[in-house]
Amino acid sequence: NAGVTQTxxxxxLKTGQSMTxxxxxxxxxxxxxxxxxxPGMGLRLIHYSVGEGTTAKGEVPDGYNVSRLKxxxxxxxxxxxxxxxxxxxxxxxxxxxxxxxxxxGPGTRLTVL
Amino acid sequence: xxxxxxIPAALSVPEGENLVLNCSFTDSAIYNLQWxxxxxxxxLTSLLLIQSSQREQTSGRLNASLDKSSGRSTLYIxxxxxxxSATYLCAVMPGSGGGADGLTFxxxxxxxxxx
Numbered sequence: 001n002a003g004v005t006q007t008x009x010x011x012x013l014k015t016g017q018s019m020t021x022x023x024x025x026x027x028x029x030x031x032x033x034x035x036x037x038x039p040g041m042g043l044r045l046i047h048y049s050v051g052e053g054t055t056a057k058g059e060v061p062d063g064y065n066v067s068r069l070k071x072x073x074x075x076x077x078x079x080x081x082x083x084x085x086x087x088x089x090x091x092x093x094x095x096x097x098x099x100x101x102x103x104x105g106p107g108t109r110l111t112v113l
Numbered sequence: 114x115x116x117x118x119x120i121p122a123a124l125s126v127p128e129g130e131n132l133v134l135n136c137s138f139t140d141s142a143i144y145n146l147q148w149x150x151x152x153x154x155x156x157l158t159s160l161l162l163i164q165s166s167q168r169e170q171t172s173g174r175l176n177a178s179l180d181k182s183s184g185r186s187t188l189y190i191x192x193x194x195x196x197x198s199a200t201y202l203c204a205v206m207p208g209s210g211g212g213a214d215g216l217t218f219x220x221x222x223x224x225x226x227x228x
Contacts, residue, residue: 042219
């Protein structure tokens with residue numbers, strides 16, 4: 001099993017550009033999450049999904065959109081990137097029978113100029 | 114709003130010592146608590162998960178305890194090794210969402226084990 005994978009690993013954007021981050025998991029997990037990690041702020045929840053076709057807002061959802069069209073994939077979109085969105089983005093997944101232990105991907109480092 | 118605090122922010126000890134990392138949280142109504150390890154430039158590796166009904170969990174040289182009523186958890190590392198050097202993160206899941214909600218993280222303890 002590959003676990004949780006994230007694409008791309010690195011990306012540089014200019015202000016106003018758009019992009020989509022892809023998270024994929026092969027563990028048949030129900031729940032998926034997007035977090036961002038910033039120096040001095042720790043990890044914060046952006047959006048999450050409790051199943052295919054569902055999404056919900058986390059602590060810092062503004063400027064982001066998400067979609068979960070397939071159970072194994074969770075997409076994070078930035079429609080008009082801003083320098084404040086420069087961060088490391090982590091995806092995670094979990095399942096109820098496993099006590100909802102969350103497993104994380106390797107991260108995407110995004111820089112917005 | 115749940116807040117998670119980890120003390121100390123940084124710790125440097127000689128190899129072989131036993132050590133304790135502390136985590137406190139303000140709202141005791143949690144679903145579970147998870148300890149992670151993060152190496153520089155890498156993702157998070159789950160170390161231990163403690164359900165709200167449990168008092169402790171053990172994995173190898175690691176032991177995590179949970180005192181939900183006082184809002185505290187500790188991670189005990191026995192016989193530390195240079196390979197244990199990393200940032201250790203504590204995170205709690207709120208009890209209201211049935212286990213589906215996201216985690217609230219502390220800012221971590223940066224641990225250095227001196228050879």
